[in-house]
Amino acid sequence: MALGDSSAAAYIHMVQHLIERCLLFGMSMEECIDTLSKHANIGPVIASTVWKELEKENKDFFKAYRQWRETRH
Numbered sequence: 001m002a003l004g005d006s007s008a009a010a011y012i013h014m015v016q017h018l019i020e021r022c023l024l025f026g027m028s029m030e031e032c033i034d035t036l037s038k039h040a041n042i043g044p045v046i047a048s049t050v051w052k053e054l055e056k057e058n059k060d061f062f063k064a065y066r067q068w069r070e071t072r073h
Helices: 006-024 029-040 044-057 059-072
Strands: none
Touching (some): 029 044, 044 059
């Protein structure tokens, strides 16, 4: 799969969507990666990379999300 390939972009978009669903359930990065690995056959390296890119692009959201998770536990 070439990096610019549209199927690669679609796969990354699908992983992003699944991560967003994990966020709705209040999962940590580790919980999300484990869940995607077990239930969606997404490699941990892929899930981790997409999560970290989302964090870079949405710093304020993830800061608030981490704070919310801390108050929840």
